[in-house]
Amino acid sequence: MRQVFAVIFLIVWAGVSAAVEPDEILSDPILENRARLISQGLRCLQCRNESIDESNAGIARDLRLLVRARLLEGDSDTEVMDYVVARYGEYVLLRPNGLGINLVLWLAGPALFFVSLAGLIAVQRRSKRNETIDQLTEDEEKEIEKLLSS
Numbered sequence: 086m087r088q089v090f091a092v093i094f095l096i097v098w099a100g101v102s103a104a105v106e107p108d109e110i111l112s113d114p115i116l117e118n119r120a121r122l123i124s125q126g127l128r129c130l131q132c133r134n135e136s137i138d139e140s141n142a143g144i145a146r147d148l149r150l151l152v153r154a155r156l157l158e159g160d161s162d163t164e165v166m167d168y169v170v171a172r173y174g175e176y177v178l179l180r181p182n183g184l185g186i187n188l189v190l191w192l193a194g195p196a197l198f199f200v201s202l203a204g205l206i207a208v209q210r211r212s213k214r215n216e217t218i219d220q221l222t223e224d225e226e227k228e229i230e231k232l233l234s235s
Contacts, residue, residue, distance in 0.1 A: 105138060109149055111157070120153050123165055127152070128179045136179055148177075 105124070111117040121138060127148060129140035137145040137152075148169065155165045169177055181187050221229070 105149060106146070109146070109153065111153055116153075116156050119162060120149070120156055123152050123156075123162055124149055126166070126179055127169060128177050130173065130177065134179070 105121070111120060124138035125136045127137045129135050129137050129142050129145040129148075131142040131144050132140045137148045151169070152165055155168060160168065166178075175181050175187070183191060
């Protein structure tokens with residue numbers, strides 16, 4: 086029974102482990118650590134919601150190599166991120182910044198919720214006003230009687 090649990094654990098652990106291949110790893114541990122931190126914040130362009138650090142896709146490998154090459158050239162973490170974003174767009178960021186159009190997108194959901202809530206309250210109040218039925222006048226009652234009798 087222990088062997089079954091060990092095999093299941095190893096299979097699950099293998100799926101969670103990073104996809105960085107041995108030939109990609111930098112010899113300088115500080116640069117490698119920086120590369121891993123940057124890679125964890127970049128989205129694989131082929132996979133959905135998976136960082137390039139976790140993805141086995143070919144483009145993810147290319148991006149990991151690009152990040153490491155830029156670090157070897159002496160770029161700072163911010164410069165590397167800016168370079169990748171300039172080349173591939175903000176979609177490549179797993180955590181996009183909260184400025185510009187992103188701010189509009191983040192606020193659109195709650196804004197639409199409150200507009201819908203206000204509309205629902207207005208409709209409910211209007212329907213309550215229409216619930217009160219006034220009594221018919223004598224002339225109206227006579228007219229209805231006439232229509233029903235004919």
